[in-house]
Amino acid sequence: MLTVGRIRLTTLPTDLDLVRHMNNGRYLSLFDLGRFDLLMRTGIWDMMSRNGWYPVIANQTITYRKSLHLWQRFDVETRVIAADERAVYIEHRAVVDGEIYAQVLVRGRFLRRSGGVLRMSEMFEALGTDPAEVPQPEEWMTRWAEDVALPPTKAPAPSIWE
Secondary structure, three states: OOOOEEEEEEOOHHHEOOOOEEOHHHHHHHHHHHHHHHHHHHOHHHHHHHHOEEEEEEEEEEEEOOOOEOOOEEEEEEEEEEEOOOOEEEEEEEEEOOEEEEEEEEEEEEEEOOOOEOOHHHHHHHHOOOHHHOOOOOHHHHHHHHHHOOOOOOOOOOOOOO
């Protein structure tokens, strides 16, 4: 789970925006492929299906460094970088010839189809992974997650512009 997964992609005409480079939102869709690869490689996908669990993104932030252009080959690199009891932190990178073009930090959670949040210790136990092997999030990561959080789903969240 802590190893880097890589998938090779090419920037296609449908990935481009009006200025003919990779659309900023398209990066997030392509990084989804990296997470799916992670779930498949680690066996989490099959385990989730058996147990009625599913992943959701709680928070994410992306930083762009260089543009990807039409027909440019790049790798999506994906790795779990930390976890706490409620969430897993994943880093994705768009990389060309070893150079980072874009990077995203994702905080994901697993929910139960029957209701409720899956504790990460239960996920690790089902995987046969010692939770102590997975790094805890750095302080800035938990602060970031708290700073950008919206109210819980059962709390009001009115759209009021001030």
